[in-house]
Amino acid sequence: LGEVLARDGVEAQAALALLLAVWLGAALLARPRERVLALCDTEALLHHLQELDTARREDIRVVVCVVGEGYDWREVAEGFGLYGAEARTPAELMTALEGADGSGRAAVIDLTGFET
Numbered sequence: 001l002g003e004v005l006a007r008d009g010v011e012a013q014a015a016l017a018l019l020l021a022v023w024l025g026a027a028l029l030a031r032p033r034e035r036v037l038a039l040c041d042t043e044a045l046l047h048h049l050q051e052l053d054t055a056r057r058e059d060i061r062v063v064v065c066v067v068g069e070g071y072d073w074r075e076v077a078e079g080f081g082l083y084g085a086e087a088r089t090p091a092e093l094m095t096a097l098e099g100a101d102g103s104g105r106a107a108v109i110d111l112t113g114f115e116t
Contacts, residue, residue, distance in 0.1 A: 042068030077108035
């Protein structure tokens, strides 16, 4: 993926951002009773930030995990009326996923500070 992004730049970013709409569709149509987990980088999510509002309005229970740099995605999620969490370790990620599941709402988990 890194090679594609380096080679294709904006086009690859736009394709990644489109995937958020695909994940919303999967959550709504293909797997309505299951939680769908979406992985986005910061720039891809910024391209289609309004999809977070779509998830809230349509009650689409998708969990968007954001990697990369920058923003406080927990705060952004809460601003959209979604469940927001931050995870820096595997244990925190498990807690965040459990919180997202228990919230009954779409969620954003900020992994920008995740320690590997």
